[in-house]
Amino acid sequence: MCDAILKMEGISKRFGETTVLNEVDFSLHKGEVHALIGGNGAGKSTLMKIMTGVYSKDSGDIYIEGQLVSFKNREDASKNGIEMIFQELSLVQSMTVAENIFLGNELHKSIVLDEKTMNEKAKDVLLSLGIDIDPKDRVETLSVGLSQMVEIAKAVVKNAKILVFDEPTASLSDSETRKLFQLINELKGKGVMMVYISHRMNEIMDIADAITILKDGKNVLTDKIANLRLEEIVSYFVGESSSGFEWKKREYSSEDPILKVNNLSINETISEITFDVKKGEILGIAGLMGSGRTEILETLFGIRTLQSGEIYIDSQKCSINNTRDAIKSGFGLVPEDRRKQGLVLSHSVKENNILPILKTLSLFKWVINEKKSQKVTKENVSSLNIKTSSIEKKISLLSGGNQQKVVISKWLNTNPKVMLLDEPTAGVDIGAKMEIINIIRDYADEGNGVVFVSSELAELLAACDRILVLYDGKIINDMKRETISCEEELQHAIQAG
Numbered sequence: 367m368c369d370a371i372l373k374m375e376g377i378s379k380r381f382g383e384t385t386v387l388n389e390v391d392f393s394l395h396k397g398e399v400h401a402l403i404g405g406n407g408a409g410k411s412t413l414m415k416i417m418t419g420v421y422s423k424d425s426g427d428i429y430i431e432g433q434l435v436s437f438k439n440r441e442d443a444s445k446n447g448i449e450m451i452f453q454e455l456s457l458v459q460s461m462t463v464a465e466n467i468f469l470g471n472e473l474h475k476s477i478v479l480d481e482k483t484m485n486e487k488a489k490d491v492l493l494s495l496g497i498d499i500d501p502k503d504r505v506e507t508l509s510v511g512l513s514q515m516v517e518i519a520k521a522v523v524k525n526a527k528i529l530v531f532d533e534p535t536a537s538l539s540d541s542e543t544r545k546l547f548q549l550i551n552e553l554k555g556k557g558v559m560m561v562y563i564s565h566r567m568n569e570i571m572d573i574a575d576a577i578t579i580l581k582d583g584k585n586v587l588t589d590k591i592a593n594l595r596l597e598e599i600v601s602y603f604v605g606e607s608s609s610g611f612e613w614k615k616r617e618y619s620s621e622d623p624i625l626k627v628n629n630l631s632i633n634e635t636i637s638e639i640t641f642d643v644k645k646g647e648i649l650g651i652a653g654l655m656g657s658g659r660t661e662i663l664e665t666l667f668g669i670r671t672l673q674s675g676e677i678y679i680d681s682q683k684c685s686i687n688n689t690r691d692a693i694k695s696g697f698g699l700v701p702e703d704r705r706k707q708g709l710v711l712s713h714s715v716k717e718n719n720i721l722p723i724l725k726t727l728s729l730f731k732w733v734i735n736e737k738k739s740q741k742v743t744k745e746n747v748s749s750l751n752i753k754t755s756s757i758e759k760k761i762s763l764l765s766g767g768n769q770q771k772v773v774i775s776k777w778l779n780t781n782p783k784v785m786l787l788d789e790p791t792a793g794v795d796i797g798a799k800m801e802i803i804n805i806i807r808d809y810a811d812e813g814n815g816v817v818f819v820s821s822e823l824a825e826l827l828a829a830c831d832r833i834l835v836l837y838d839g840k841i842i843n844d845m846k847r848e849t850i851s852c853e854e855e856l857q858h859a860i861q862a863g
Contacts (some may be wrong), residue, residue: 511542617645650830698777767798
């Protein structure tokens with residue numbers, strides 16, 4: 367193989383007493399998609415932030431085409447052709463596509479903006495990438511997938527040689543993911559190098575040419591994807607077998623259901639939804655994006671208005687007009703987007719963890735019992751293996767997996783009878799996925815009910831006792847887990863419609 371275009375050698379980084387990166391090596395070759403993976407806290411994000419100029423390294427060297435470089439900020443990295451496509455897109459929603467593409471590099475005609483030329487050039491670069499978007503459209507009108515394409519176009523306009531993708535498919539539909547992969551392959555053909563950070567192993571096996579695995583801030587493997595099997599990759603950074611993803615037949619009640627939903631109607635499309643969940647049962651809901659999975663959970667939790675239908679918990683009819691009613695009835699909800707819907711990012715681990723139970727922790731009005739708050743949170747941190755240096759640490763500084771465990775923990779504190787889980791393992795590493803699935807199993811084993819929505823079929827098959835298939839707002843199949851022999855069979859049921 368030819369010499370690497372980019373080399374990072376012996377990169378080390380410490381934050382206080384904690385060593386985050388310990389003499390890490392990483393390289394990129396022309397036209398290569400290089401996957402970067404590892405567990406929570408492995409150092410992936412820190413390494414990429416050093417590559418893109420967000421963080422400075424403590425030691426080590428970075429070379430581009432054999433020349434030693436030093437990045438003091440993101441602008442330095444950008445001048446060297448390195449751009450990052452963040453998971454949380456950095457576009458200005460109220461601005462047009464063209465204005466976003468040229469943001470910070472605006473074209474001028476005399477002293478005024480040359481909007482005509484920017485629109486023309488934006489159209490050209492979008493079409494060169496196979497993206498048919500009007501550059502005059504405001505970004506707020508675009509889907510997540512198209513917004514991501516605009517982010518890529520923005521990097522291409524800057525003549526980026528290296529693109530770093532951070533969980534690029536986390537919020538994309540299947541068709542948008544295929545479009546992204548097509549675009550990545552086109553960029554490969556033009557010699558662009560890409561770093562692909564993802565927890566979705568099947569995507570990595572499909573799109574990456576090489577892989578580097580980090581664990582505890584150190585390199586544990588760099589190799590071509592073609593030389594490795596999925597099981598080998600998982601074992602390198604999990605350090606244990608993937609038994610968390612092996613389905614085991616569970617025993618649960620065959621008596622009256624803990625949750626019963628009769629003829630639930632939410633809108634013209636999502637209607638006549640009838641199902642039940644037995645005590646101790648984990649019920650999965652599978653379906654394509656837009657099939658109504660999230661809408662059903664949000665209606666049960668009082669976020670959406672119920673047009674008609676009946677909901678029973680423990681044979682008691684529930685009147686749910688808002689989330690307060692849902693919580694009183696015995697529901698807990700882990701939402702699809704933990705950062706926007708599940709957490710207050712500016713608050714601490716403790717503050718987020720006790721949020722739903724503030725009333726029970728109050729000494730008197732507006733005064734929280736600090737001793738009890740600390741006790742509850744420390745017990746939760748221990749029992750759910752939440753990795754944090756302090757319960758007072760700002761939750762935005764935790765890894766995705768640990769943030770998600772705090773979301774689960776805060777609802778477990780309310781002692782719900784039915785837990786509603788919407789993509790509970792999205793954006794977390796395989797080790798954390800296994801931990802979360804085991805937490806869900808333990809919760810169900812206590813006789814509670816679980817409704818589990820996921821786009822990851824392997825997770826549904828690992829966790830669930832029964833799976834409903836939803837298509838265009840209707841339940842079209844009710845499958846016992848033991849009757850499903852493989853992932854392809856479930857996939858076929860979802861797409862059959």
